[in-house]
Amino acid sequence: MLSKKKVARFFVGLILALISFGWLIPFIWTLLTSVKVNDEIYTNILKFLPSHLYFGHYRSIFTKLGSFFSYFKNSVVVSFWSVLFNVIFAATLGYSFSKFEYYGKKIFEGFIMLVITLPYVIYLIPIYIMQSKMNMIDTNLGLILPYIATNLPMSVFIMRGQFNGVPNEMMEAARIDGANQWQTFSKTVIPVVKSGIATVIIMTFVTVWGEFTYARTLSVTPKSQTLAVGITFLRDEAASWQYGTLTATIILSLIPVMVIFLSMQKYFVKGIMAGAIKG
Amino acid sequence: MKMGYRKKSMLAGYAFAAPGMIFAVLYMGYPLLRSFYLSFTNYNFAFDSQPALCGLENYINMFKDSYFLDSFRNTAVFTLAFFPSLMILSLIIALLLDKGVKGSGIYRTCIFMSMVVPLSLTGIIFQWIFNNQYGLLNSVLTQIFGLKSWTHNWLGEGKWAMFSIIVVSLWKNMGMLVIFFMAGLANIPDDIIEAAKIDGSNSIQTTFRIILPNLKESYIVCGVWAIIQSVKVFEQPFVMTNGGPGTSTLVLYQYTWQNAFKYYEMGYASAIGYFMGIIILILSAINMFANRDKNVDEVKSKRKRKGVVSHAE
Numbered sequence: 001m002l003s004k005k006k007v008a009r010f011f012v013g014l015i016l017a018l019i020s021f022g023w024l025i026p027f028i029w030t031l032l033t034s035v036k037v038n039d040e041i042y043t044n045i046l047k048f049l050p051s052h053l054y055f056g057h058y059r060s061i062f063t064k065l066g067s068f069f070s071y072f073k074n075s076v077v078v079s080f081w082s083v084l085f086n087v088i089f090a091a092t093l094g095y096s097f098s099k100f101e102y103y104g105k106k107i108f109e110g111f112i113m114l115v116i117t118l119p120y121v122i123y124l125i126p127i128y129i130m131q132s133k134m135n136m137i138d139t140n141l142g143l144i145l146p147y148i149a150t151n152l153p154m155s156v157f158i159m160r161g162q163f164n165g166v167p168n169e170m171m172e173a174a175r176i177d178g179a180n181q182w183q184t185f186s187k188t189v190i191p192v193v194k195s196g197i198a199t200v201i202i203m204t205f206v207t208v209w210g211e212f213t214y215a216r217t218l219s220v221t222p223k224s225q226t227l228a229v230g231i232t233f234l235r236d237e238a239a240s241w242q243y244g245t246l247t248a249t250i251i252l253s254l255i256p257v258m259v260i261f262l263s264m265q266k267y268f269v270k271g272i273m274a275g276a277i278k279g
Numbered sequence: 280m281k282m283g284y285r286k287k288s289m290l291a292g293y294a295f296a297a298p299g300m301i302f303a304v305l306y307m308g309y310p311l312l313r314s315f316y317l318s319f320t321n322y323n324f325a326f327d328s329q330p331a332l333c334g335l336e337n338y339i340n341m342f343k344d345s346y347f348l349d350s351f352r353n354t355a356v357f358t359l360a361f362f363p364s365l366m367i368l369s370l371i372i373a374l375l376l377d378k379g380v381k382g383s384g385i386y387r388t389c390i391f392m393s394m395v396v397p398l399s400l401t402g403i404i405f406q407w408i409f410n411n412q413y414g415l416l417n418s419v420l421t422q423i424f425g426l427k428s429w430t431h432n433w434l435g436e437g438k439w440a441m442f443s444i445i446v447v448s449l450w451k452n453m454g455m456l457v458i459f460f461m462a463g464l465a466n467i468p469d470d471i472i473e474a475a476k477i478d479g480s481n482s483i484q485t486t487f488r489i490i491l492p493n494l495k496e497s498y499i500v501c502g503v504w505a506i507i508q509s510v511k512v513f514e515q516p517f518v519m520t521n522g523g524p525g526t527s528t529l530v531l532y533q534y535t536w537q538n539a540f541k542y543y544e545m546g547y548a549s550a551i552g553y554f555m556g557i558i559i560l561i562l563s564a565i566n567m568f569a570n571r572d573k574n575v576d577e578v579k580s581k582r583k584r585k586g587v588v589s590h591a592e
Contacts, residue, residue, distance in 0.1 A: 009378065012375050012378050012380050013380040013382060016376065016380070016382070016383070016386040017386065019386070020390060023389050023390050023393055024389055024392075026393070026404050029404075029407075029415050033407065041413065042412075043413070044413070044418070045422075046418040046419065046422040089298050089299035090299065092295045092296070093295065093296050093299030093300065096292050096295035096299075097296070099292075100288060100291060100292025100295065100296075101288075101292065102289040103289075105292070105296075111308065112303065115307045115308075117507060117556075117559055118556040119510070119532060119535075119559070120511075121536060121539070121548075121555075122314045122549070122552040123306065123307050123310035124539070125310070125314050125317065125539050125545055125548055126313035127310055129313075129324060129545065132324075145302075148302055148306075149305070149307050152299055152303050156299065181295075185295070206395045210395070210397025210399070211397075212397065212399045213513060213514070213536070217540050227397070228397040228398075228399045228400065231400060231403065232403065235403055243413075247404075247407070250403065250404065253397075257395040258395065260395075261391075261394075261395045265391065269391070269458055269461075272459070273459075273462035273465065276458070276459045276497070
């Protein structure tokens with residue numbers, strides 16, 4: 001006889017399996033659409049699987065959509081520099097919040113708390129005015145600089161939580177051994193918070209790769225547009241009847257974030273969990 | 280000359296804070312004040328060379344602007360439907376995942392995966408699924424379930440367009456809240472759950488009497504996050520319906536964006552932006568107040584009354 005507990009666990013598993021499948025449908029459908037011939041995409045007779053794998057849509061990205069590579073390059077460049085500087089600044093600022101006492105610290109922390117809750121369009125308006133006066137609209141730099149700042153609050157909270165977990169004795173010991181403040185930070189403390197840094201890297205990368213509002217506003221031509229914005233323009237150009245090619249571009253642009261997410265999921269989940277409790 | 284250790288340590292604190300704070304102040308602090316000032320001015324970036332102060336005019340005109348009122352109503356509708364369904368569904372999923380049945384790791388990955396898809400691309404993917412003629416949803420409804428009457432022009436009919444946007448938002452945002460709730464669940468000490476089991480409570484009783492009341496901190500964190508996501512909904516309607524049909528999915532954030540970057544009315548846009556910000560702060564405060572920890576306060580006040588000095592403080 002089956003115990004009551006086993007039956008309950010079976011149903012929990014079944015519900016979770018159904019939800020997970022539901023969550024995957026958009027991915028599966030996008031992938032399937034991208035390898036179907038047009039006749040099978042635009043048909044009223046429902047058919048899930050393609051009759052044969054067709055890679056013409058992927059080929060047409062390479063032959064027809066030159067701007068796709070421009071978008072891809074911009075996404076890579078913008079993400080790389082934003083993530084790099086965001087990690088450095090989040091680590092130093094989080095360290096300062098966690099391990100030092102000074103006048104104005106409470107104000108700094110309160111300020112970081114406040115800016116994260118307000119809608120980011122409030123900052124975007126003056127940034128747009130500022131950048132158009134400085135001729136920085138439509139440049140990669142014009143996106144990187146705001147991204148470093150707007151991703152800081154979240155990253156700082158994660159890093160501060162990490163540094164709170166580092167015992168002060170460790171820093172004392174380094175200081176007694178003759179290390180100065182910078183050496184203590186870079187050689188003794190940073191190696192302990194590696195997993196926090198991994199979390200910040202993934203979070204910032206995923207956010208910047210998918211950021212839309214700032215990119216849509218501060219970049220206007222394919223010269224500086226990122227994938228998240230560029231693909232919506234491809235859709236408008238294709239008059240929404242090119243779902244084969246469109247889904248193929250979506251699949252290609254998802255590969256980098258998917259690889260990072262699937263390989264570093266552990267840090268992603270753990271880091272956010274730690275932040276959710278301490279924040 | 281030798282500086283005291285305390286002073287030296289303070290200097291180091293400032294030095295470590297400086298690079299990050301400079302960036303935050305330059306790209307968020309200054310804009311915060313600047314747009315606050317702009318919200319009291321008339322400033323069309325395309326025509327005016329300088330903003331001209333106009334007092335509260337923008338804030339008053341807002342409530343005479345039918346587009347603003349529409350977008351305010353739509354944001355409210357979205358929030359009222361999205362906020363509770365997001366909170367309840369993600370709490371249920373977190374509770375199920377917390378049971379640790381076989382395969383939970385894979386289920387987790389599936390549910391978290393949608394988090395990394397850029398919102399604008401999510402919009403395009405769902406636009407295709409909701410497509411009136413060739414979309415997956417309508418085909419499945421008619422050809423598998425035989426429910427022809429259930430099919431809709433999902434993004435073309437006002438009410439259903441909002442419904443579709445809510446579905447997309449749930450798909451995209453659920454993962455984050457599930458992680459937040461899982462953190463809260465992991466933080467509940469095992470011994471109180473064990474104690475309840477020994478006292479003979481079944482798992483439903485344990486869930487309702489022990490686990491849910493002990494998630495207060497999670498309700499605050501999740502609540503604030505869900506409020507921000509609700510009030511500042513933008514990309515989904517912008518990409519999928521562009522506010523249409525008519526103004527049925529025009530939300531506050533998009534109306535702000537349109538005013539600022541389509542009509543270049545920077546003053547008016549800043550005012551609407553601040554209006555949104557105030558709403559978020561008010562809702563967050565209500566959420567914090569509703570979930571304040573009453574028990575702890577009672578214990579603390581009792582201690583104070585008895586004159587017991589707690590060691591923790």
